[in-house]
Amino acid sequence: MTKIRDTKSSIVEVRRTYKYRLYRSKRDFRLHDTINISGIIWNHLTALQKRYYRLTGKHISENRMKAHIARLRMKTTRFAHWRLVGSQAVQDICERHEQVYENFFEKKGGLPRFKKVKKYTSFTLKQAGWTLHAEEAGKRCRRITIDGTVYKFV
16 A cells, blocks of 8 residues: 555555456466465355354354464365465455445345356455566566566566
């Protein structure tokens, strides 16, 4: 986030979003796996929320979801492949899931639905886990490093 001073000397926060289209290559399998696992985590949270709501009539808080997913990632071998997705990306999935439920309870939207994993197209890296390479000698450098793998983008 970038903080900018307004004309009335109040601070306004600006969130910047960069969207990159990556070239297809054999190295992209890890990035595609990360996106697919993000979709699997979303579906797991949806199933968990539905089951809990059916049993208790309440929904699970965002912090409990984050703690639950963190425990599953670290302590079980069944979900060990979820470690491929960074912790901040998993937290963002939980935050987005919580926002959908808040909108549902405020009558602004419907219940979150299960998504086909191949239709889940993005994940969010907040602070760590990525590096945008600097420009090289006046040329635009079209490379980004995500979790130690360098990708070219358009």
